[in-house]
Amino acid sequence: MRLLRLLAIVCLLVMSVALVHSQQQISTMPLPASFRPGSGQFVIDQSFSVSLTGYKDKRVERGTQRFLQQLSRQTGMPLVNKSAESSRAGLTIRTDHGSKQVQELGEDESYDLQVTSSGAQLSAPSPLGVLHGLQTFLQLVKTSSTGFAVPEVTIQDRPRFAWRGLMIDVARHFIPLDVLKRNLDGMAAVKMNVFHWHLSENQGFRIESKKLPKLHQLGSDGLYYTQDEVRELIAYARDRGIRVIPEFDMPGHSTSWFVGYPELASAAGPYQIERKWGVFDPAMDPTQERTYKFLDQFIGEMAALFPDQYFHIGGDEVNGKQWDANPKIQEFMRSHGMKSNQDLQAYFNKRVQAIVSKHKKTMIGWDEILNPDLRKTITIQSWRGQQSLAQAAKLGYRGLLSHGYYIDLMWPAWQHYAVDPMADAAASLSPEEKQRILGGEACMWSEYVSPENIDSRIWPRSAAIAERLWSPQNVQDVNSMYQRLKIVSRHLDWLGLTHNSSYWPMLRRIAGTEDISALRTLADVVEPVKDYTREETAPSVPTSATPLNRLVDAARPESQTARQFAALVNAFISQQSNSDEIRAEIRALLTRWRDNANKFQPATVSSFLLKEVVPVSNELSALGTAGLSALDYLENGETRPETWEAEQLALVERAKKPQAQVLLMVAPAVQALIEASAATEPSSSK
Numbered sequence: 001m002r003l004l005r006l007l008a009i010v011c012l013l014v015m016s017v018a019l020v021h022s023q024q025q026i027s028t029m030p031l032p033a034s035f036r037p038g039s040g041q042f043v044i045d046q047s048f049s050v051s052l053t054g055y056k057d058k059r060v061e062r063g064t065q066r067f068l069q070q071l072s073r074q075t076g077m078p079l080v081n082k083s084a085e086s087s088r089a090g091l092t093i094r095t096d097h098g099s100k101q102v103q104e105l106g107e108d109e110s111y112d113l114q115v116t117s118s119g120a121q122l123s124a125p126s127p128l129g130v131l132h133g134l135q136t137f138l139q140l141v142k143t144s145s146t147g148f149a150v151p152e153v154t155i156q157d158r159p160r161f162a163w164r165g166l167m168i169d170v171a172r173h174f175i176p177l178d179v180l181k182r183n184l185d186g187m188a189a190v191k192m193n194v195f196h197w198h199l200s201e202n203q204g205f206r207i208e209s210k211k212l213p214k215l216h217q218l219g220s221d222g223l224y225y226t227q228d229e230v231r232e233l234i235a236y237a238r239d240r241g242i243r244v245i246p247e248f249d250m251p252g253h254s255t256s257w258f259v260g261y262p263e264l265a266s267a268a269g270p271y272q273i274e275r276k277w278g279v280f281d282p283a284m285d286p287t288q289e290r291t292y293k294f295l296d297q298f299i300g301e302m303a304a305l306f307p308d309q310y311f312h313i314g315g316d317e318v319n320g321k322q323w324d325a326n327p328k329i330q331e332f333m334r335s336h337g338m339k340s341n342q343d344l345q346a347y348f349n350k351r352v353q354a355i356v357s358k359h360k361k362t363m364i365g366w367d368e369i370l371n372p373d374l375r376k377t378i379t380i381q382s383w384r385g386q387q388s389l390a391q392a393a394k395l396g397y398r399g400l401l402s403h404g405y406y407i408d409l410m411w412p413a414w415q416h417y418a419v420d421p422m423a424d425a426a427a428s429l430s431p432e433e434k435q436r437i438l439g440g441e442a443c444m445w446s447e448y449v450s451p452e453n454i455d456s457r458i459w460p461r462s463a464a465i466a467e468r469l470w471s472p473q474n475v476q477d478v479n480s481m482y483q484r485l486k487i488v489s490r491h492l493d494w495l496g497l498t499h500n501s502s503y504w505p506m507l508r509r510i511a512g513t514e515d516i517s518a519l520r521t522l523a524d525v526v527e528p529v530k531d532y533t534r535e536e537t538a539p540s541v542p543t544s545a546t547p548l549n550r551l552v553d554a555a556r557p558e559s560q561t562a563r564q565f566a567a568l569v570n571a572f573i574s575q576q577s578n579s580d581e582i583r584a585e586i587r588a589l590l591t592r593w594r595d596n597a598n599k600f601q602p603a604t605v606s607s608f609l610l611k612e613v614v615p616v617s618n619e620l621s622a623l624g625t626a627g628l629s630a631l632d633y634l635e636n637g638e639t640r641p642e643t644w645e646a647e648q649l650a651l652v653e654r655a656k657k658p659q660a661q662v663l664l665m666v667a668p669a670v671q672a673l674i675e676a677s678a679a680t681e682p683s684s685s686k
């Protein structure tokens with residue numbers, strides 16, 4: 001019996017070691033559809049070369065050159081592409097056939113990658129699969145004891161969804177082309193394939209129009225992309241297997257159009273570029289023929305500039321106030337039997353759809369455009385809930401999910417990761433209806449981002465969304481996701497993304513000095529407030545002129561330190577008997593936090609940007625003290641004063657409240673320590 005039990009334990013141990021082993025063997029994000037790790041590794045030295053076979057394709061050739069440059073960057077080793085015989089090459093690539101002239105939704109993106117100790121083979125039906133496979137290879141490269149190496153593995157990979165997008169709002173804050181390019185590099189690294197370019201808003205019209213030049217001349221403060229730049233970005237994206245879809249939001253979110261063309265609006269002008277955030281009254285006049293003439297000209301020009309099949313017309317958040325207040329519009333609605341502003345917007349959408357179709361594009365819009373009167377060719381992007389995605393699919397429309405993927409809301413990665421386009425309301429759809437769900441998009445709305453901090457709001461969390469959209473639905477292990485997210489985040493550094501690197505200069509600016517050790521200790525455990533709380537707690541009305549130089553702008557959306565601390569506390573509370581090391585780590589962190597406020601005080605004198613942070617620093621110190629006394633009680637079993645627990649918990653509650661628009665993310669774990677210590681009988685403790 002005892003032997004049997006021993007055998008079972010040994011079996012379990014072996015299995016768990018094997019599991020850990022296999023997880024360690026593959027660090028990619030997204031996780032491939034199927035993979036089998038081997039035991040050896042392929043060493044990459046300076047003799048490494050690539051050989052291209054099969055269909056000759058310029059995109060694959062350029063992709064291979066970039067791959068070698070990237071590998072060289074990752075390893076610090078000069079690598080030149082000596083055109084090697086395929087039998088001698090470290091990596092042999094085979095492409096079966098070419099891809100579409102203009103990248104299309106649903107093209108084959110699959111690839112096979114086999115790495116053995118003597119070399120690697122990558123094969124794919126189309127160049128798109130090759131590009132993805134090269135990214136997988138780059139993610140697999142590790143520093144090993146014998147050199148840089150890729151672990152042996154056999155991968156067969158393909159995406160779960162055909163549409164894996166990232167939307168960037170370049171209107172509320174203008175985002176320069178080079179920043180977009182590096183983010184396209186990030187997208188390619190995690191196999192995202194649609195860049196949704198939100199180009200117009202109340203706060204800015206960001207693209208040159210040659211036909212209607214007052215749009216960018218008067219609507220952009222001079223911050224717009226020329227058409228040459230747009231073509232450059234589209235080519236850059238195409239080289240990386242990414243489609244580019246422009247969005248021109250209408251009939252609302254359109255004040256910047258009216259600065260140059262007030263006659264488009266539903267109320268008399270003049271108009272100015274909007275500086276505040278929110279939903280505003282100006283909207284296009286759907287009752288005037290000249291509106292559609294204008295849109296025909298504009299959409300025609302843009303349809304020729306953007307090669308992709310899809311054309312986004314926005315359609316969200318029309319408050320209808322200008323329509324309500326305009327007697328001519330009211331009369332139009334009466335004479336056409338329209339009962340509501342929704343009816344009027346549906347009429348507008350129908351007219352716009354005809355124009356979009358005339359220019360040979362497929363219309364896509366936010367879920368407000370959903371109306372059974374519209375042709376089934378349109379696509380719905382669901383942002384207000386998963387319900388609208390399912391509803392669209394039931395009505396015969398194709399759809400994308402963005403509800404749950406709003407990365408401006410500062411959610412932790414696990415929360416986005418838990419959102420699945422096929423779950424929730426979509427779970428009960430028929431197989432045919434499910435076919436209409438194309439995928440999803442992460443959305444980077446830009447009220448609070450600048451070129452300096454935008455990468456840190458997009459990465460690494462978008463990699464978790466990318467995995468949700470690429471990997472099989474049963475890839476759900478949050479711990480594995482976080483392990484790999486850390487690795488992919490470092491990998492993205494090599495691509496020139498600044499999500500990690502921008503932290504330091506931003507902290508030095510706030511500190512006003514080189515010594516940021518105390519500020520860093522604090523910054524590492526705070527996160528910006530969540531959802532729309534930043535608006536609600538703003539010290540003054542935020543605008544596009546508001547500086548983005550505070551702790552809330554530098555702090556990462558998700559504190560790794562806080563997550564690790566919570567894991568330590570959880571492990572400690574659940575298995576106290578065997579946790580000396582864990583206890584020591586917890587104590588070290590709490591001590592550092594307790595002592596940080598003293599280090600912080602002298603620094604505050606040197607910078608106005610630190611003043612608002614002092615109370616947060618004091619709360620952190622108080623949390624450190626409270627956590628340490630909880631730990632003492634847990635360890636020593638001393639009798640606690642009667643009021644101790646209530647006092648500590650009141651302190652924790654204060655610390656949980658946002659201050660300076662940041663949240664102290666270690667408060668819940670300190671609370672758990674206090675509650676655990678209060679639950680322990682003093683006399684029975686060791």
Ligand code: ACM
Nearest residue numbers: 316317366383445
């Ligand atoms: C949106 O967030 N208004 C699409």
